[in-house]
Amino acid sequence: MLVSDGIDKLDGVFHYNQHDYFYYISVSGYSLTRQYMMNHGNIVSQFTAWATQQQQSVNAGKPYLLGEMAAVGPQGLAEITDVFGCALWALDFFMYTASINVTRVLMHMTDIGNQSAWQPITVGDIAPWVRPAYYGHIVTSTLIGKNNDTTIAEIDIRNQELQDYAGLASAYVVYRGNQIYAAVVINFKEFNQTMTESSSTYLNFTLNVPPAYGGSNLTVLKLSAPGADSFKGVTWASLNFQTDDGLPAAASTNDTTFVSVSEAGQLSVLVRDTQAAVIIFDSSSPVILQPQSSQPATAGSGTNSTSSTAGSTTSSLTAESSSSSSGSANSTSGDPKSSATAGGRYGPGAIFSVTFVCIVGMAIFVTV
Numbered sequence: 001m002l003v004s005d006g007i008d009k010l011d012g013v014f015h016y017n018q019h020d021y022f023y024y025i026s027v028s029g030y031s032l033t034r035q036y037m038m039n040h041g042n043i044v045s046q047f048t049a050w051a052t053q054q055q056q057s058v059n060a061g062k063p064y065l066l067g068e069m070a071a072v073g074p075q076g077l078a079e080i081t082d083v084f085g086c087a088l089w090a091l092d093f094f095m096y097t098a099s100i101n102v103t104r105v106l107m108h109m110t111d112i113g114n115q116s117a118w119q120p121i122t123v124g125d126i127a128p129w130v131r132p133a134y135y136g137h138i139v140t141s142t143l144i145g146k147n148n149d150t151t152i153a154e155i156d157i158r159n160q161e162l163q164d165y166a167g168l169a170s171a172y173v174v175y176r177g178n179q180i181y182a183a184v185v186i187n188f189k190e191f192n193q194t195m196t197e198s199s200s201t202y203l204n205f206t207l208n209v210p211p212a213y214g215g216s217n218l219t220v221l222k223l224s225a226p227g228a229d230s231f232k233g234v235t236w237a238s239l240n241f242q243t244d245d246g247l248p249a250a251a252s253t254n255d256t257t258f259v260s261v262s263e264a265g266q267l268s269v270l271v272r273d274t275q276a277a278v279i280i281f282d283s284s285s286p287v288i289l290q291p292q293s294s295q296p297a298t299a300g301s302g303t304n305s306t307s308s309t310a311g312s313t314t315s316s317l318t319a320e321s322s323s324s325s326s327g328s329a330n331s332t333s334g335d336p337k338s339s340a341t342a343g344g345r346y347g348p349g350a351i352f353s354v355t356f357v358c359i360v361g362m363a364i365f366v367t368v
Contacts, residue, residue, distance in 0.1 A: 016057040016064045021073035034085040034228050038188040041167030063103035076114025082131050084225035084234055090136025092186055095172045098152040130242045132234045139236055143174050151175035160366055180281045191273035193227035206268045206365040214263040222255045223276040
């Protein structure tokens with residue numbers, strides 16, 4: 001009735017609002033594993049139920065919100081939402097929702113909830129700490145920046161012949177204004193702390209970019225941890241946010257690398273299983289990583305470049321983005337009542353804004 005009678009187009013309707021969780025205990029009807037959560041195909045399929053509503057919101061000219069969201073409801077799940085695998089889920093979830101014109105995501109967080117990005121109080125014998133999932137928020141914040149001119153679109157690689165990596169890789173391009181700012185590539189295949197790295201535990205992402213970038217030397221920032229099952233040891237851009245006060249400090253290891261773009265506009269980046277990489281194209285736009293002291297990501301308050309391939313099977317299909325929707329998108333890392341403009345502050349409670357339109361000019365091949 002709201003749609004058929006055009007009521008949703010009236011000024012009295014402010015937005016479409018849907019509550020959703022990736023998984024809900026005692027409701028979803030199956031047992032959740034880390035690898036099931038760490039699967040781009042499963043993140044995509046979650047939104048098929050809301051595709052009609054989302055398009056209705058576009059037709060009505062109204063924002064589409066996820067008013068309550070988390071990886072696992074109601075309060076998270078041990079060794080699922082409190083480990084590094086959930087950081088990759090969060091990053092991919094925020095990127096994908098922005099690309100399909102979900103204009104705001106409000107994450108459900110409580111002081112004792114295992115699904116929260118940080119724990120502000122002592123719970124049992126567990127002191128306040130920053131959970132790995134927070135890194136998904138901070139990477140998203142870094143990519144969006146502070147000018148609210150950011151554009152995000154998926155480069156769909158799901159139709160490539162990824163063999164046992166099917167559903168376990170995703171890629172996005174991020175614009176600021178009319179310039180490519182970054183590319184994001186995620187390898188979801190589960191790699192745990194007890195496993196040994198080898199050539200078979202890496203995925204090679206080959207990016208074809210506009211020839212204007214030929215000869216450039218680009219920075220590659222990594223979102224890493226010892227494994228998908230890691231509680232600690234998480235780093236982003238060689239920074240550690242799991243400090244006593246939640247403020248970033250230099251990590252014990254530096255995995256930031258550089259990659260050269262060929263004159264034809266091609267570059268390759270190896271990404272370990274259970275890792276994400278962000279390739280920065282616009283060095284004139286600084287990567288803002290230091291939160292303002294007025295709003296730290298506090299855990300104590302209340303409230304090498306390489307061109308070698310990994311494996312020997314090369315996919316033969318090129319995937320280019322074809323998103324054509326536009327709008328503004330916000331993703332929150334805390335209480336929606338505590339908000340800030342994008343880039344104004346990157347601590348708990350900040351609302352990050354992004355706009356997105358049609359993206360062309362980049363393709364990705366994946367080698368397994």
